[in-house]
Amino acid sequence: MLTFNLLLLVCLAYVAFLFAVAFLAEKRAERGQGSWLRSPMVYTLSLSIYCTAWTFYGAVGNAARNGLEFVTIYLGPTLVMIGWWALLRKLVRIGRAQRITSIADLISSRYGKSTALGVIVTVMAVVGTTPYIALQLQSVTLSFAVFAGNDATGGGWDPSDLNFSALWVAAGLAVFTLLFGTRSIDANERHHGVVMAIALEAIVKLVALLAVGIFVVWGVAGGPGAMLDLIDTAPVGAWELRPGRWVGLMFLSAAAFLTLPRMFQVMVVENSDERHLATASWAFPLYLMLISLFVLPIAVTGLAHLPGDANPDLFVLTVPLAFDQDILAMLSFLGGFSSATSMVIVAAIALSTMVSNHIVLPVWLNSQQGGAALSGDVRGVLLLSRRVSICVILALGYIYFRLSGAGAALAAIGLVSFTGVAQVLPAMLGGLFWRGATRVGAIAGLVVGFSIWGWTLFLPSFGEGSVIPATVLAEGPFGVGWLRPHALFGIDGIDRVVHAVLWSMVLNTGVFVFTSFLTFPQPLERLQGAAFVQVFRRSAGPRGWADNRAETEDLLVMAQRIIGAAEAQALFSRAAEAQGKGGYLPDATPAFLETLERQLAGSVGAATAHAMLGQITGGSSLSVEELMRVADETAQIMEYSSRLEAQSAELGRTAGQLREANEKLTALSIQKDAFxxxxSHELRTPMTSIRAFSEILRDSGALEEGERTKYSxxxxxxxxxxxRLLDDLLDLSVLENGQVTLNLAEVRLADILDRAEAAALSGDASLVVRRDAAIADAVLTTDPDRLAQVFINLISNAQKYCDGSAPELTIAIRFADASMTLDFIDNGTGIPRESQAMIFEKFSRLSDHRAAGGAGLGLAICREVMARLGGRIAYLPGQGGAAFRVTIPLGLAQVA
Amino acid sequence: MAGRVLLIEDEPNIIEAIRFILSRDGWHVDVHSIGETAVAAVHERAPDVLVLDVMLPGRSGYDILADLRADKVTEKLPVLMLTARGQKADRDMAMRAGADRFMTKPFANEDVLAAVRDLASA
Incomplete structure (x- = not known):
């Protein structure tokens, strides 16, 4: 007898083995090796995730209850595969051409990138898949319980053990999915490792079922003939054939095969080569046939040899155990385990892609306001949202498992799920084959179908009275009879599943078509509609827009905006010439478009260029990945250009500083030259006289005494x-360079003025100097010699330049807080306004006063001296005559 | 062969010196000291040789010379320019303005005399 612990060990070893396979496959794929990873057989085997635990265990259970009806679940997909040329080929082609990442992406993309549709389909898929995940958890848990119940050491499990093990299974699956489903974000959303692992699990499933089947046929019944006899005598053969339910289930399984998120993932997204479909079209039906071959024999064997209360859903496991075939039971267990895990993993990956791409990312991008959409951020958010989604999806499955009481038959749960996801079918088929289908129509149809499904099948599936009260089930909401979940519009008496499928699909399709007729598609919808419906026409031959002049013109307009008018026109005319045409509008051949895209990519980045060309040529439109790449590139370009901007601003500043410095230097150089x-002029002029007269004195012997004296x-x-000139120059140089030593003393202002007057006038009484009486009391601390130098300059200037008839200089005093002002005002005509600004500059002696002597350095020296003394000197306009105001601090404490 | 010289200069001591040098050689020397009216003075005195200072009150010697050269009456008048600015640029400006001779202050007395003689006989 197998112990439960051994089973657990084998189980863990098996998972570890799957891990290794997935890991190796991923590594190979990364290195670009392993073309066998993308072989048609791997593709076909990966499709077998259609066969979940529901198929593995449930088909036998179904056969034991309903006879051959289980075959319908296989017939639907078989029909789809056989008719692959008509539908699957188109789906896969569109998926590749548009870089579709999920069923939600397909619907959203087809109807003009509708965010609303993406969200609706995603929500539908999550809700519809949740029961299915619960189903897998339930089957794994039940199979564990079977072994535990047979354990030699203990009895059966109670419900809390079931819940506990389901939780662990869910957690374990979450970890596996996280590890291999979200290792990287690939633009194509392909997962080589996972695909390889599920292909391997497909083989395990098949081998296990075949082994159990062979055992019951040859080991138990004793050969095919005996088995056929057994089937004939079993109650199975007698069950009535219900044509309505058969057709309904076949349709349902075909629809679900196309619309289940996990099927879409392996069939379209993971498809690496369209031609694989041709192989799968016969290989997959063959696989289904093999896997269903022994369903009936196992069912009748179980019914014949096991106690009447045995759960038919677990015959695959309990029949070998009943005959003490431990190894076979183990294999069978692994088969069921494989079915459950592969389904959950792929479903979780597919759903998490949808949730993150259609719900989380748009919300996040919106909240970012288009800023900081840097690659790392987006990737981080995507990965995180996918990981969280996976955990949430598995948690939902677990919650449903708990809520539904783990009691319903496996097949029933599976059908609930099928019907839910099948609601996408009208919008999908309409999108693929009918250009008139509109977004509003799709939304309306989906919402109607999904609501009916929820009301008639999903909510009741939680069990009578759990979500929908029993009275509502029996009499309808608020007593409205025709709204009873199992008898809509008063039509009672048909099978519940068929009832739900019928109403939901009919109303869904009807509303979809009707609303599409009533509404008009938007431009992007029309573009996408054409791209989808005419996908073959587009990708065959010269893409169908070979001589569309208007389009080429649009391209030229766009190219001019991006790479500049001259360059774009040159590019277009070169291309036109190469095609043997004149002008600027070449045919939009693939070769030309490629050249153009490369050219544009140089300016705006590859993704943006591709997206822009795609929009104009209508061949494709933006996918989320492209948008992200566009955002990424734009961010890079923006960052780059802002760096450039900063640099050029820096350069501009430096250039400005250089220009300023240069201007200053130039001005200084001009000043120096002028100086x-x-x-030169001021020195040469007296030297000219000196030389001329000394030559005269030397050369002319006969000079009168008077002349000689005069010239001397x-x-x-x-x-x-x-x-004097040299003294002034030296003094000014010292003052300007700041090497002045001041000899401070407390003095009476009147004393300094007395000294200055005496020195300036030297006894000449032609200028009358008047002082304010207040001057007599003024005392200050300053350098008396320097201040006297200023006063001497001012007084002698007045003496020299005052042109009044009776020259007079008035010295007025006024006191302020810490300073005094002395105004020196004469009664001449003053200094002309235009000259007032320059009188303090060196050599600024006003030209018509040249005769008065002096080099024009006096006031410049005064200005420097006053600055050293902590005061200032300024010309005071509007006083009649020339007026200077000297401001002196009363106490000069600190000296520069 | 002494003739008439007009000296346009504003430094009294230099006027005194040049007047002495030229008078002793027999030249008749007229003096004018104001830039603005210098051209009129030339027309009025009609000298044989003009001795022209550059830095004059009111108007520069270059401008005065340019006016004289633009006038038919005075375009051939021999001009000796004197300047206290001894740089090469000043010499070039004087020659461009149409000076016949150019001398930098301080000068040798005999050079001035020789220049005036040359200009008068040319």
């Missing part, structure tokens, strides 16, 4: 003038 020129004194005067 040297002035110095000219030489003397000019020599003095030179000396």
């Amino acid at each position: 040297l020129s002035q110095i 004194s000219i030489i003397h005067g000019e020599a003095q003038r030179l000396t």
Whole structure:
């Protein structure tokens, strides 16, 4: 007898083995090796996730209850596969051309990238798949319980053990899915490792069922003939054939085969080569046939040899155990385990892709306001949202498992799920084959169908009275009889599943078609509709837009905006010439489009260029991945350009500083030249007189005494003038360079003025100087010699330049807080307005006063001295005559 | 062969010196000191040789010379320019303006005399 612990061990080893396979396959795929990973057989085997635990255990149970009816579940997909040329080929082609990532993406994309549709289909898929995941948990748990119940050491499990093990199974599956479903975000949403693992599980499933089948036929019954006799005598053969239910179930399984998220994932998204469909079209029906071959024999064997209360859903497991075939039972257990795990893993991957792409990402992108859509962020958010979604989806499955009481028959739960996801079929088929289908129509049909499903099948599936009260089930909501969940519109007496399928699909399709007729598709919908319906026409030959002039013109308009008018026109005319045409509009051949895309990619990035070309040529439209890449590139470009901007601003600043410095230098150089020129002039002028007269004195012997004296004194005067000039220059240089030592003392202002007057006027009484009486009391701390130098300059200027008939200089005083102002105002005509600004500059002696002597450095020196003394000197306009205001601090504490 | 010289200069001591140098050689020397009216003075005095300072109150010697050269009456008048700014640029400006001779202050007395003689006989 098998112990439960051994079973657990084998189970873990099996999972570890799957892990290894998935890991190796992933590694191979990463290195670009392992073309066998993408072989048609792997593809076909991966399709077998259609056969879940429901098929593995439930088909036998179904056969034991309903006879051959289980075959319908296989006939639907078989018909779809056989007719692959008509439908599947188109679906896969569109999936590849549009880079479709999920069934929600397909519907959303077809109807003009509708976010609403993406959300609706995603929600429907999650809700519809939840019972199915619960079903898998239930089957694994039940099979565990079977072994535990047969354990030699203990009795059966109570319900809490079941719940506990279901929780562990759910958690384990979540971990496996997280590890292999979200290792990376691939633009194509392909998962080589997972596909490889489920292909392997497909083989395990098949081998297990075949082994049990062979055992019951040859080991128990004793050969095919005996088995056929057994079937004939069994109650199975006598069950009536219900044509309505048969047709309904076949239709349902065919629809679900196309619309189940996990089927879409392996069939369309994971498809790496359209030609694989051709192989799968016969290989997959063959697989289904083999897997269903022994369903009936196992069922009748179980019915014949097991106690009447045995659960037929577990015959696959309990029959070998009953005959003490431990190894076979183990194999069978692994087969069921494989069926359940592969379904849950792929379903979780597919659903998490949908949830993150259609719900989480749009919300997140919206909340980011288009800012900071950097690659790392988006990837991080995507990965996180997928991981969380996987956990949530498995948690939902577990919750449904708990709520539904783990009691309903497996097949019943499966049909609930099938009917839910099948609601997508009208919108899907309409989208593939009917250009008139509109977004509003699709939304209306989906909502109607989904609501009817929820009311008639899903909510009641929780058990009578759990979600929908028993009275509502019996009499309808608020007593409205025709709304009874199992008898809509008063039509009673038909099978519940058929009832739900009929009403939901008929009303869904009707509303979809009717609303589509009433509404008009938007431009993007029309584009996408054409792209979907005419997918073959587009991808065959020269893509159908070979001579569309208007389109080429649009391309030119766009290209001009991106790469500049001249360059774009050159590119287009070169291409036109190469095609043997004139002008600027070449045919939009694939070769030209490729060239153009490359050219544009250089400016705006590959993804953006592709998306832009795609929009204009109508060949494709933006997918979420493309949008992300566009956002990524745009962010990079923006970052780059902002860096450039910063750099150019920096450069601009530097250039400005350089220009400023250069202007300053130029100004300084001009100033220096002017200064040297002035110095030269001021030095040469007295030297000219000195030289001329000394030559005269030397060369002319016969000079009168008067002349000799006169010329000698000219030489003397000019020599003095030179000396003064040099003194002034040196003084100014010292003052300007700040190497001044001030000798501070507390003095009376009147004393300094007395000294200055005496020095400036030297006894000449032609200028009358008047002072304010207040000056007599003024005392200040300053450098008396320097201040006197300023006063001397001002007084002697007045003496030299005052042109009044009776020259007079008034010195007025006023006191402020910490300073005094002295105004020196004469009664001449003053200094002309245009000259007032420059009188303090060096050599600014006003030209018509040249005769008065002096080099024009006096006021410049005064200005420097006053600055050193902590005060200032300024010309005071509007006083009649020339007026200077000297501001002196009363106490000069600190000296520069 | 002494003739008439008009000296346009504003430094009194330099006027005194040049007047002495030229008078002793027999030249008749007229003096004018104001830039604005210099051209009129040339027309009025009609000298044989003009000795022209550059830095004058009111108007620069270059401008005065340009006016003289633009006038038919004075376009051939021999001009000796004197300047206290001894840079090469000043010499070039003087020659461009149409000076016949150019001298930098301070000068040798005999050079001034020789230049005036040359200009008068040319």
